[in-house]
Amino acid sequence: MSATASTQPPESCARDGTVDRNPGLSVRLKLTLSYAGFLMLAGALLLAVVWLFLLRYVPEVIPLPPPEGSRSNPGMYVPDRSELERAFTPKAEAVLAFLLVFGLVGGWILAGSMLAPLTRITNATRLAANGSLSHRIQLEGREDEFRELADAFDTMLARLEAHDAEQQRFAANAAHELRTPLAITQTLLDVARHDPNRDTDDLVERLHFINTRAIDLTEALLVLSRANQRSFSRENVDLSLAVEDATETLLPLAEKRGVTIETSGDISHTLGSHALLLQMATNLVHNAIVHNLPEQGTVWVTTGVHARTVVLTVENTGKKLSPQLVSTLDEPFQRGTERIRTDHAGVGLGLAIVKSITQAHDGTLTLTPRADGGLRVTVQLPAAPPHTGR
Numbered sequence: 001m002s003a004t005a006s007t008q009p010p011e012s013c014a015r016d017g018t019v020d021r022n023p024g025l026s027v028r029l030k031l032t033l034s035y036a037g038f039l040m041l042a043g044a045l046l047l048a049v050v051w052l053f054l055l056r057y058v059p060e061v062i063p064l065p066p067p068e069g070s071r072s073n074p075g076m077y078v079p080d081r082s083e084l085e086r087a088f089t090p091k092a093e094a095v096l097a098f099l100l101v102f103g104l105v106g107g108w109i110l111a112g113s114m115l116a117p118l119t120r121i122t123n124a125t126r127l128a129a130n131g132s133l134s135h136r137i138q139l140e141g142r143e144d145e146f147r148e149l150a151d152a153f154d155t156m157l158a159r160l161e162a163h164d165a166e167q168q169r170f171a172a173n174a175a176h177e178l179r180t181p182l183a184i185t186q187t188l189l190d191v192a193r194h195d196p197n198r199d200t201d202d203l204v205e206r207l208h209f210i211n212t213r214a215i216d217l218t219e220a221l222l223v224l225s226r227a228n229q230r231s232f233s234r235e236n237v238d239l240s241l242a243v244e245d246a247t248e249t250l251l252p253l254a255e256k257r258g259v260t261i262e263t264s265g266d267i268s269h270t271l272g273s274h275a276l277l278l279q280m281a282t283n284l285v286h287n288a289i290v291h292n293l294p295e296q297g298t299v300w301v302t303t304g305v306h307a308r309t310v311v312l313t314v315e316n317t318g319k320k321l322s323p324q325l326v327s328t329l330d331e332p333f334q335r336g337t338e339r340i341r342t343d344h345a346g347v348g349l350g351l352a353i354v355k356s357i358t359q360a361h362d363g364t365l366t367l368t369p370r371a372d373g374g375l376r377v378t379v380q381l382p383a384a385p386p387h388t389g390r
Contacts, residue, residue, distance in 0.1 A: 039103035181213055258297065
């Protein structure tokens with residue numbers, strides 16, 4: 001017998017990433033029933049108290065003294081307990097019926113008033129799920145649990161909107177940066193095809209240079225993506241050793257450009273990816289070398305340990321930078337129009353990669369213009385626990 005494939009669409013089990021559930025009572029109805037049930041229970045307990053502490057002490061017959069001056073009537077009696085019960089029961093039933101109606105109506109109104117902020121939050125969530133990240137709840141009133149939830153949701157929406165805008169800018173800039181070497185390559189190939197006598201050595205050299213730049217850009221994008229996704233295992237890393245490796249690697253470039261590198265500091269252990277932290281240190285030192293004075297420039301690299309953080313500081317001499325320009329340097333493809341541009345200037349992702357790696361390691365990145373010119377970059381990362389040190 002051949003197996004028959006099910007024709008039931010997967011949407012029957014899950015729609016839009018959510019699990020299908022059987023319909024149930026609304027929260028407002030549940031709260032209404034809870035309020036009414038609690039009110040009924042309180043009323044029943046109150047009536048029970050009346051019965052236990054009042055009616056149970058009523059005697060069967062209460063003799064009354066005869067009217068003054070009368071000898072024919074020896075006494076009178078009040079209704080017995082059974083008669084009082086017959087009189088009390090209908091009143092108690094009426095009171096419970098009133099409490100039921102009052103509890104249902106009042107509970108429905110009260111639950112609706114209490115859940116009104118939750119409805120606004122739900123509507124904002126639906127708008128955000130449909131792509132509208134500019135909407136804000138802006139819940140009025142005093143501070144309470146719903147107000148805290150609404151404010152936290154507004155903060156999340158603001159961050160998502162900023163992140164979405166940043167990703168769109170990054171995608172557009174990346175597409176432009178990748179298209180540029182491809183367009184230049186296409187132009188060179190078209191010229192070579194229409195000019196057979198062109199010097200092929202010069203063409204190959206230029207194509208090699210353009211291809212290298214494209215490879216560097218692609219690798220930088222991959223590093224940036226890896227840092228943003230935090231798809232790495234954490235290990236104990238001595239940041240001072242990573243800085244030492246980075247400076248040794250870039251020492252020939254510094255000597256070629258006449259830049260002096262001065263390193264100092266303490267052993268600084270943190271938890272993270274050794275490869276990414278080495279990339280971060282390399283980018284910082286490379287950036288400090290390239291964007292420096294034309295001659296006799298200096299780079300200072302220091303590491304330090306504080307109570308709960310390790311600090312890496314990279315400073316370099318150079319032209320004076322405005323605070324407005326410095327605030328944009330860690331954005332992707334923002335090289336800074338006031339900074340020196342050379343063939344070693346990179347692809348415009350150096351500090352953006354540093355920022356992503358720092359954030360992926362739960363650290364902070366601070367860019368500060370130096371008063372005498374140049375830039376000071378400070379990276380603060382959480383220090384490794386003492387027992388993880390080697």
